[in-house]
Amino acid sequence: MNVILGISAFYHDSAATILVDGKILAAAQEERFTRIKHDYSYPFNAIEFVLDYSNLKLSDIDQIIFFEKPFLKFERLLETYVAFAPRGFKSFCKAMPIWLRDKLFQKKMLFNELKRHDEKFTDDNKIFFSDHHLSHAASAFFPSPFEEAIVLTADGVGEWATTTVAIGSGNNLDIKKEIHFPHSLGLLYSTFTYYAGFKVNSGEYKLMGLAPYGTPKYENLIKNELIDIKEDGTFRLNQSYFNYATGLTMTNQKFHNLFGQKPRNSKKDEIKQFHMDIAASIQKVTEDIMIKLARSLKNEFKISNLCLAGGVALNCVANGKILKENIFDNIWVQPAAGDAGGSLGAALALWHIEQKKPRKVCLDDDMNGSFLGPEYTQEKIEEELNKLGAIFSTMKEGELIQKTAEELSKEKIIGWFQGRMEFGPRALGNRSILGDPRSSTMQKNLNLKIKYRESFRPFAPSILKNDLTEWFDLNVESPYMLMVANLNSKKITKMSNDEEKLFGIDKLNIKRSEIPAVTHVDYSSRIQTVKKKTNNRYFKLINEFKSITGCPVIVNTSFNVRGEPIVNSPMDAFNCFMGTELDILVIGNCFLDKKVQNKNLIKNYLKEFELD
Known part of the structure; x- marks a missing residue:
């Protein structure tokens, strides 16, 4: 061994x-x-x-x-x-x-x-x-389902490399090309994360979520002044606008003059249309570069499979655009x-x-x-809950699934803690907060009352694999929530003329589909496909929800609040449950209703973690 x-x-x-x-x-x-x-x-x-x-x-x-x-x-x-x-x-x-x-x-x-x-x-x-x-x-x-693939990695910076291309075949992996520091797509995106007032290496998700509220009006300015993009997708950054190579900030005064504003102060400044347009612009530039890179690599190496990793590979919108271009037969992203x-x-x-x-x-x-992290036996879960003073009932699996699905259908918000913890930034149905996607108030309530985060941030749908194409414009599995695709046109609710004229954050509360809680303002969703083989209990829950409602989709967001890592232990889960407006906690076979819990155990969770 x-x-x-x-x-x-x-x-x-x-x-x-x-x-x-x-x-x-x-x-x-x-x-x-x-x-x-x-x-x-x-x-x-x-x-x-x-x-x-x-x-x-x-x-x-x-x-x-x-x-x-x-x-x-x-x-x-x-x-x-x-x-x-x-x-x-x-x-x-x-x-x-x-x-x-x-x-x-x-x-x-x-x-x-x-x-x-x-x-x-x-x-x-x-x-x-x-x-x-x-x-x-x-x-x-190496973990991908491909015998042979082009492997594209992109992030801030490693030792020298910021972007690499490798060819994988069998048990061999040969790096063929590199782009070196300070020319970095990851650092470019992080620069705009910083400029929009979000935390570098943490707030990039926010920038991506903000982008659909804006228009990419600064795209040409970025391409003309900040980055020289070649036809094959390789690039060079104009370092006169950046401070990250030697400074303690990402941008400099020349950068601020170019766009006409200083970086947003997250503690004092509201997010304005300018920041939404900035987000839309850098997102569009990032997508263009990734698509150009993918197309040129396919033409050069004639291999039909693509693997992605590095921080830029977590840009699921860009991943979805590469997929939609049909450049490769198959794409696999490391979760x-x-x-x-x-x-x-x-x-x-x-x-x-x-x-x-x-x-x-x-x-x-x-x-x-x-699902590679810790798991807890039913005995250990009950032991921990008893120590914490929790009031719970223990159910057999069938009863538990039915009860949870019924509560979901009544628009209850549920903390769901099962099996082994996920490895990577996404909750995939074992450390998740779940909701009813048909609710027109679910997104707002989840953001403001549960996650304590910005109202504009979207939520992901978990959908049964066999129902995917009926609901979304996607025909491949997305088990790790790393692909974005649009809703199927027959599920979309057309906006009125007055609604079409709205700008920015005013678009947020418009009902735009049969599942508004997981439909972003551009009719897209970050999709997770679920199948029995990979996560049997989660599959059963969605299937039961479908039996009750006819809808094979549920809202899935990570089990945490803003600034907190995803919960790991039963104690973490119970603390989050008692510190937020979660209605129900299902942990192993234990079912907890907020209404019957000891009110003295309620926590002030809002100040528990540093905001991200």
């Missing part, structure tokens, strides 16, 4: 993964344990979990691999500061002590941290380092496409590329639905 531990850490979304004989056994993000969103610290708790789940001690591990190479990253920082000198001296002074103290000698630091798990771990020769974008590419290709997935990719790269182990392709994929 060969066991590999993969680790990603020290930038954002630290995580750990364990492979046993090349099989993905367990993976989790550190944030779920520490309750610190996007936690970048050494993933002590995540490593403890994957070891415990595998019934292994650290001294049993054959190889440990970190997802990037610190020396190459340090080289990039030094060369960047030299190239831009004397600009960036303040940033240089801030970064260097941390690098010289901690990051540069990361093998020693990792060894010392690893010994905390097991005092018998004494062999630092077991520690290896992967390349950042190779880790991303490996996470995209943990960001840095957390680097822990998985590094381990897979070591197994297949370095150790030359054969690969067996799975027709669905090798991610187990991305």
